[in-house]
Amino acid sequence: xxxxxGSAVAIVTPFRKDDESINYDVFADLIDYQIExxxxxxxxxxxxxxxxxxxxxxxxDCCKFVIDYTKKRVPVIAGSGSNWTxxxxxxxxxxxxxxxxxxxxxxxYYNKGTQEGMxxxxxxxxxxxxxxxxxxxxxxxxxxxxxxxxxxxxxxRDVPNIVGIKEASGDISQVVxxxxxxxxxxxxxxxxxxxxxxxxxxxxxxxxxVVANIAPRAMHDMCMKFLEGDVQGAAKLQRDxxxxxxxxxxxxxxxxxxxAVNLMGFEAGPLxxxxxxxxxxxxxxxxxxxxxxGLIG
Numbered sequence: 001x002x003x004x005x006g007s008a009v010a011i012v013t014p015f016r017k018d019d020e021s022i023n024y025d026v027f028a029d030l031i032d033y034q035i036e037x038x039x040x041x042x043x044x045x046x047x048x049x050x051x052x053x054x055x056x057x058x059x060x061d062c063c064k065f066v067i068d069y070t071k072k073r074v075p076v077i078a079g080s081g082s083n084w085t086x087x088x089x090x091x092x093x094x095x096x097x098x099x100x101x102x103x104x105x106x107x108x109y110y111n112k113g114t115q116e117g118m119x120x121x122x123x124x125x126x127x128x129x130x131x132x133x134x135x136x137x138x139x140x141x142x143x144x145x146x147x148x149x150x151x152x153x154x155x156x157r158d159v160p161n162i163v164g165i166k167e168a169s170g171d172i173s174q175v176v177x178x179x180x181x182x183x184x185x186x187x188x189x190x191x192x193x194x195x196x197x198x199x200x201x202x203x204x205x206x207x208x209x210v211v212a213n214i215a216p217r218a219m220h221d222m223c224m225k226f227l228e229g230d231v232q233g234a235a236k237l238q239r240d241x242x243x244x245x246x247x248x249x250x251x252x253x254x255x256x257x258x259x260a261v262n263l264m265g266f267e268a269g270p271l272x273x274x275x276x277x278x279x280x281x282x283x284x285x286x287x288x289x290x291x292x293x294g295l296i297g
């Protein structure tokens with residue numbers, strides 16, 4: 001059984017303005033907004049959540065809070081990957097103990113690793129938490145390494161709890177090959193909000209979404225319409241949300257989405273350096289797109 005079907009929000013992490021500590025009061029509001037808006041799962045401590053700028057203790061505390069506060073209302077998938085296999089194993093063990101429904105494992109970054117190295121990396125992590133589903137995260141634009149379909153196929157064949165992949169290569173041909181060499185025996189999630197329907201046409205069952213931070217209902221409905229056979233309805237929502245997508249990725253993620261969440265009145269606070277605030281011109285364009293979509297007045 002899949003960890004989730006539909007739209008999972010790659011949720012932002014709210015920070016306080018004065019000291020940039022995690023603002024758990026606002027975090028609770030964001031979680032409630034997502035669940036009330038139809039989000040099918042919450043992904044915490046991913047790229048959008050600025051996990052790369054957290055201390056290890058902050059990372060653990062953040063995951064524990066989201067798991068505890070959500071109280072199984074929807075599945076919680078926690079990012080626990082690292083470019084060092086040892087660290088990823090430690091994080092995964094600890095977060096699994098908090099009750100995470102699944103773990104998201106980004107491919108090793110900077111030191112990258114060969115395909116064999118990636119295979120061993122993911123296998124070792126999964127074997128250390130055998131009872132917890134693992135979702136691979138392939139995002140070559142950030143990591144500098146591409147987890148090839150053949151490597152994913154080996155992992156799915158050899159490791160029972162590697163069950164899914166967040167595919168953010170942007171390469172549709174690679175996705176077709178992935179689903180071919182795995183014989184469809186993997187839960188495929190789009191890692192790009194502008195390719196949800198195309199990937200679902202290849203057997204995908206949902207998205208791990210940035211856009212869902214501000215439009216959870218639209219992203220949920222897009223996926224559900226497709227899964228229920230309303231392909232045209234899903235395609236229309238894909239087109240309708242495209243302006244939001246373009247503006248939310250007009251600068252490095254999560255710069256624009258953090259701005260968007262603040263525009264909606266959630267006081268998600270600042271970004272942590274080296275991320276900086278959105279430029280005025282692009283912020284104005286984002287605000288216009290949000291108004292046209294009916295998210296703000």
